[in-house]
Amino acid sequence: MEYIATFDIGTSSIKGVLIGKDGSLQYPETRPIETDYREDGRVEQDPGQWWEKVCQITVSWWESGISPQHVKAIVMSGQMQDCIPIDADGQPVRPAILYADNRAEEQAEHIAYDIPDLSLTTGNHFDGSMIFPKIKWLQEIERHAYERTETICVSAKDYVIFQLTQETVADPVTGATTGMMDLHRKEWVTKWVEDQGLDSQKLPPLFDPSTKVGEVVEKSAKKSGFVRGTPVLCGSGDAGATTMGAGIIDQGDKYVYLGSTGWVAYVTDRITEQADGIFHLRDLSQEQYIAIAPMLNVGNAHLWAVDLFGEGEEKDYIGFEHAVQSTAPGAADVLFLPYLKGERFPIQDMSASGCFMNMRETTTKAHLSRAVLEGVSMSIRQTIETLIGEDAVDTPLILIGGGTQSESWCQILADMCQNVVRVPEHPEYLPSLGVAAAGFVYLHWSADYQGFHQHFMQHLPMKTYYPSPDVKATYERLYQKFKSLYPIIRDWSEGERFS
Template identity: 30%
Template sequence: MRMHSLQDALIVGVDFGTSGVKLVVVDQQGRHRSSHREDYPTAHPPSASGDVMTEQDPEHWWDAFRAVIAAAVTRPGLAERVVAIGLTGQMQDVVLLDAAGLPVAPAILYSDVRAHEEFDELAGDLPDWAARSGSLQDASGLMPKLLWLDRHRPHVLEAAADVVFGPAAAIARRLGAPALTDPTTASTTGLLELKSRRWWTGGLRALQSRSRSARLAAGLPDLLPSLVGPGSVACRLRSEDAAELGLAADTPVVLGLGDAGASTDGVSGDSPGRGYASLGGSGWIAAVTGDHDVGRPADTASPIHRLALSGDADLRIVAVQSAGTVAEWARRELLAGATPQEADEAAATRLGVLAPRPLCLPSLTGERYPVRDAAARGAFVGITPETTAVDLYLAVLGGVAYSLACGVDELNLRQPTLPTVGGGASSRVWRQLLADATGMDVLHVRGGEDAAARHAARAAAETVLHRHQIRPLADQSRPAQDAGEDSPTAGAAAATSSEVPTRPSPLVAEHQHRRRMHRELHGALESTFSAWRR
């Protein structure tokens, strides 16, 4: 059933994160109408070689997608007003699908670094890999993982008709779309030539020459998804899918940017300028730039990720492999399973005590910044008899903050305030550590956990509506208290208001000194990590 006027249109935005899927429903004015989240598990199957393996079952993505639709959309007064669905989500996964769009194996996630031997082989064949792709490559990339599958699970490759790089494209494919990828997600594969925005023939040839299976040696180009611009209509709901989801047949399904681009657009828009920080499962500093606006030149090897956006714009990111994930580990193992709120209260009592606090490299499963090292692991340096479990927890949070602060410097960000989103941004202690590490005011943008989903909704709205007011969170300034709890604008206000910035403390100079020592630890421990891996 369709509504009679687009004036009452609702847009659905769906963001498939590392630990779960978040759905938001907004109207044309960008006001929040409904939302829901469903979690799904991550598996770490054992490996004979001892490598860390990280996988998810795409069937869990589908189940979670149906669940959030049922919980937040298919209710009287909402479902019949939905005019489009936008999708975004985690990137750099390897998701192999059959001809019907169903998974043939668990998805290998972006953080999986099992393919280090295959990476070493390919890196020797491709001396210009970083310059072509715009980013340093490592064992987490698409080509090493495909070569690992070629060596260890060739039957899975033979069963695959398509490969996509995250849940958003996998769900779209299941709903009837062809295999697609947006430019930002494609940039994370190491197989996109950033300058031309096309699949890199040199990389394809290198992978094919190393492969043993016919699927890669001869059929690799057919396996890859088509490159499409952000905001492209991937498909329209078929009658059977619409009936299962409780939505109208022919509803457009729009593919947005991958999560890094989606979050950036959702927080601060897609115009070159300011950067922002994210403290989610991983952590990052991101800035939209022109070709050579900030950082090192595009052809210089750097651990900065350089990803494609629309047109000639780039997204430059310094990405710390573990942020929220290592904080969760620390609460579980060091603080007896304390909740984030309990951990924050305990940490606040030791926030000003630096002497017994060690330095921490928070690299549980490899590192992406400030070095690119798949062999890197977590480490504490400087434990004393006075060091407590809370000090260790603060060292973990501080290790993430110090790494992100290096990125602020390398991206040459000069703004006085650093907007910060993600679940970790709700921690007052973590915001203080980030402020002291960067020397900047840190502003917790409330509702930032919805940024990527709002981008997906915005991308869908721009495709199907002539006008809308779904704007980036940083452009929304109305305080939450201006809207009553029962007001139709209350959700929008709560999702877009900000808190008072957290300012650097008197300890900022000491943190700057510790940050420099922290940066040197990566180089000092590189050979140790390499030997540990063997």
């Protein structure tokens, strides 16, 4: 069988899977990656591990009997809003500054003051999570590293593409999250960059996701095992790949990504103005917009609770699931505010903190466990309502990401949002399947993205969760309390989190 090799470079792991010409997922592999979280809010990764883990995955494929000659193209997705400075040899001059890193808030304020029409051109809000202020931070604070930088990669997958091809690239899906791209023209606004005293030549060229940007070079072929000359496509930032992988292609379709961090997204034909903090990206076809509300506290809160309330040294997800299922909806009226590392949506406050409310002597670990999943679900509901409005329940809510392995969480979301919830089979690999659509278009295995969706995405097996009317009143009452909780405690943590 002929394959497209796909990789999804996330925050906590890299997933690789071979996508057959029939749309099947073959030989899925996952490798963990390490992240450096610091008390001052800085978040970094070593880009070298991305390339090393990709090569580990490819070697495992060849050891399983797959012939590299059967791989007809390579395409990948990756975490966005990363500032990855590399030198002329493609080596990182410092660790990558990740999207959740908040060090560049001051630079963002100065840039926004200097360019008052910035958001009108980019179609997005502007803050310190963007790459533009992070580059400015690099120039101001780490001048030596900035001077050594030949190119700023803006997505993790772009760094790996360089290792494969020796070509620097970026895609418009990711470009929309940098604060430097004209969303309508799909090109860098180099004047802004130059006016800030930065070198616009350090920005990589932009290509559509299905564009062939290079071929596997000799030294990379030796390390990865890919055949020299194998086409490498530009690919897409993870949000674009995930949207296609979720089968979200028609206007009004919506989904939630339950990763370590996550987001709520839907497809629209226009730029929305419902609230600050919403991202607008081009979809893979570059014909519509994906409106996205990013959330910093999703699966990480689940993992935190598993570690905190679980038994033994191993992460006991099964025991945690049983604890949640042993309690009734409402968790004895305990409320959990999930802002463990600040938040970007439904609030924009990087100093926000989490809390439990309404605990009593009768409160158990099981109650607290359920409250955590309910609290994150309330945060997701508030985000959906802010992003989409009253029409949010007109279409099923698709869930993807590692969090969907918790059936309790999926049911809680259906009940909390009073919305039918659908979970595709193998949701953790859907970003890989989604970005493979670019490969299908390039290889003419599909006529276009709509054809890929009709032939493959519409036929994916799904598990469906239906909302229970019996818990609607309970969750509505708690949800109204949840929405009032953050404004009450906001001042308690303001200015204290990173002191």
